Amino acid sequence: MFFPISGADISPIYLVIVGFVIGIMGGFFGVGGSFIAGPALRLVGLDWNFAVGTDLAHIVGKSVVAVRQHRAFGNVDLRLGCIMALGTIGGAEVGAQLIQALKRAGNVNLVVSIISIVVYLSISTFMLWESRKTLISQKGRLPRGKVKGVKSKEDHSAFGPVTRSIQQLKIWPMIALPASGIKEISLWLILFVAFVGGFFSGFLGGGAGYIRMPSMVYVLGIPTHLAVGTDLFEIIISASYGTFSHAVKGNVDILIALVMHTGAAIGAQIGAICTQYFAGPKIRLAFVPLPLIGAAIVIYTLFTGHKL
């Protein structure tokens, strides 16, 4: 199928399958899946700028589907999502500016590659340690099968004591997040977490859900199911902003994004429904390979010089 905007000739079946796989991951883990979508689009010959912009457009649609499904399960904290969107957009701008500065200095590829490998490996290692420790301590107490109602949102973490002391930081203004079960938390803390996620999004590319989702769980103390749903809601806002910005620069082939999304729409629903069958620590444990895939892609490009 010929796509006139980007001038690419790509099989629509390939696009639907890629969208379906990323849709499942997005619905289940609350990530955009750029680290797979970008290389998958590059593999079939789409220019890098189009791969980035088109992927962002597809993420908007996929997240809309997943959020509607998560909302039906009570997994979305709208207030938290809106606040985080502000921090994310601010962080993304700063990250993008830093990339420009490194480009001018002439060593952007090496610096970004090394930082991203360190970040990905750190997240995976920490989440593997925490989720395994939590699962061992909870052995026999976690519900089996479909977990329903408020009980299913109750989350246990081996990192819990640290999270609680972070939550107790009294930096005015303090706000309540009743949907997430948090009585009081500093607004600045939420903005900081969102800013860091946005910074890595602008700096490393993609939506940086692999940083934001764990940060929401471990730093803000949001239950995993809610972190997944709320992160997706926040992704709608930040990815729409990114899509607009890239489309104006001529980096979005919306026809490719629409075709990819036909697969993602059904995948995202399956992923969102699957979260109802798993307790928080199990979702976090299953999350561990995602940043490792990201790290593997960066290591490959660093050593071979081929940008996937």
Add this chain to the structure above:
Amino acid sequence: MKKETAKTLRAFAIELAIYALLVVAYFFLVLHFLGGWLYQLESQHRYIYASVAILLMIGQAVVLQNVTTLLLRFIRGRAG
């Protein structure tokens, strides 16, 4: 339990088959007609194209989700 799982999987397979037919029809009809117009828009009016792109994406998301929900309800209704 196994009977229930088999029933769910069967409903899902039927849903996927119908969904695939709808998607193929969508490719040939909607994208064929939209392609030329979007190409013109992208080359001449970038800001309008950017807004239309986001609206199309959100619109398709809402429509496709409603279609899959309806399909699932219809298939389950017939199976049940």
